[in-house]
Amino acid sequence: MxxxxxxxxxxxxxxxxxxxxxxxxxxxxxxxxxxxxxxxxxxxxxxxxSIPLDQAINRILAEDLLSPIDVPAADNSAMDGFALNGDCLSESENIMTLKVVGTAYAGKPYEGKIAQGECLKIMTGALMPHGCDTVIPQELTKSADDSIVSLKQNQVKRGENRRLRGEDLTRDKAAITAGRLLRPSDLGLAASLGIAKLQVRRxxxxxxxxxxxxxxxxxxxxxxxxxxxxxxxxxxxxxxxxxxxxxxxxxxxxxxxxxxxxxxxxxxxxxxxxxxxxxxxxxxxxxxxxxxxxxxxxxxxxxxxxxxxxxxxxxxxxxxxxxxxxxxxxxxxxxxxxxxxxxxxxxxxxxxNGANQTEPPLTQAISEVAIRKKPGRTEFQRAILGRGIDGKPTVKLTGSQGAGILRSMSEANCFVILPHDQGNVAEGEWVDVALFDGLL
Structure with a gap:
């Protein structure tokens, strides 16, 4: 052997x-x-x-995908709110009032400058205007009209709610590494970098x-x-x-x-x-x-x-x-x-095929029933993963587990995996579970 x-x-x-x-x-x-x-x-x-991006799902990436740009490409707002210069912030709970001098939208940068005592209404993804380094979430402010906004000086700290240039990826850094089994999110990431084709394994x-x-x-x-x-x-x-x-x-x-x-x-x-x-x-x-x-x-x-x-x-x-x-x-x-x-x-x-991750992931669930099991072999019981009234994951078998009963697979959404040395499983005991989705 x-x-x-x-x-x-x-x-x-x-x-x-x-x-x-x-x-x-x-x-x-x-x-x-x-x-x-x-x-x-x-x-x-x-x-x-080399294949088009929209044909790359479930293919294996053959070489590191290097980002051709910084992501984000410039400092921008992480949420809707008001952009300001953090010099006006402090630990005080005193109320300060700022003049709203304009609005910055995603894709439409604000070209003006922000002076002391001023702020700019800003939308998520919009470029940070010159002179601003902090965003106050809209829900933390009060305003009598569209031209004035009030807030406590200690509502946020300087630099908060701002995404920095290159925070996610810097130019020439690997966005996805070779050997990746490409998923929908990977195709979206490549598209966000402007990449139309990928090098994949045959x-x-x-x-x-x-x-x-x-x-x-x-x-x-x-x-x-x-x-x-x-x-x-x-x-x-x-x-x-x-x-x-x-x-x-x-x-x-x-x-x-x-x-x-x-x-x-x-x-x-x-x-x-x-x-x-x-x-x-x-x-x-x-x-x-x-x-x-x-x-x-x-x-x-x-x-x-x-x-x-x-x-x-x-x-x-x-x-x-x-x-x-x-x-x-x-x-x-x-x-x-x-x-x-x-x-x-x-x-x-x-x-x-060159994949760097080959083993399927496991999770655990509580067995709803007792399961008979002899030590000395690994068993793969067909089962249905659900959730108990307490919110914890539960699993129950699909019935007879004979090797010729294909219905036991058709009705199941997972395997209960009982290890080599495992004996009988008691009702309420935690067991290893492998989901079918994406595997079978």
Missing amino acids: TDLIKHSPNSPILLTASLHVDEARKAISNLVNEILQESCKLNHASDIE KLKVAILSSGDELRPLGQALDAGSIYDSNRYSLTGLLNRLNLEIIDCGIVRDDPASLKAAFLEAASKADVLISSGGVSVGEVDFTKQIMQELGDVGFWKIAMRPGRPMAFGMLKPAQPSGRKTLFFGLPGNPVAVMVTFYQFVRSALLQL
Whole structure:
């Protein structure tokens, strides 16, 4: 097992030992790093492309985005109020009266000067007028008419409610760092800097296939013992969340010739191959034989539920100058496919694509029910996150947690994650929760 953890694809195939979830993660991350290092040596310039800003959502930023301007570009007001020279302020509660000599609007700077005893009505975002360094919020003042305003001298301190030039960003400073999975707020930030195009990592090409003689495509009548293939549709949705290029290799029969042809096609076109089905102890022979010919793979039993059987490794490149194809052989049960994708594949894809943040965030909630759990495995229970009458986050399971019950995923909005050494969970106990939104 030690060799597998260090060099997963080059070690003997394992069918009996169960890996801890964290061990499996580490082995996958190590192999992805090896592939990335080899790719750097090959110096693939095509791995980076320039795209319009409005097409960059969920892409990986390839280089630091440097601000071409100071943000803000000049001192400006942080709120609606009255701009004045802070020399007139003190610790006293004495009332002072100032003459209002004009108004400064955002986008329309006030060109005049402010003398002692004067102030200027100012709107949020408007440039600070010459001679003014402080803004009094409008609600802290009193005025008999539009030309006079009164306030206590100690209402604010000098310099308050003013945004300084370069306070957010200075010119040539990184506004967004390379490796960022770009979110809507990042696109807005780039637009605020006047940047119309971004340098991003090329979309990974991910091939998917489902293996099994019992599988039928949608639209075809089911015969005895057959089922519709749902896994490719789940995987397509998961991959679209990451804005990747999908190569659908369809349903592949359980025979060596068909599997080998599908794997060769994937190796010639894709950076990653994800298959579902055909990785349990009784079904592994064909895939094992083919992977020994085309690359290296480890077959694992992982101490988790659902999703215990899984294969992982790589296919040799179709061309000597090409990059190796990462391979994930996921279980056939629909829920197990999604759990193993969430737990292992998603992070590997982000890492391979150059992301600097690959692990999904966790939160905690109070379990509304007792949950049975055996120590010695990590469990991913499908659940619904809500809020109790006291305002604290609560979570409840969606019912039966069988690996083939896809409805348990459809009704859920999160996973309850029960760690390896965790035992039974009592009602009212805090548990770790991972939200689906943005992940699944």
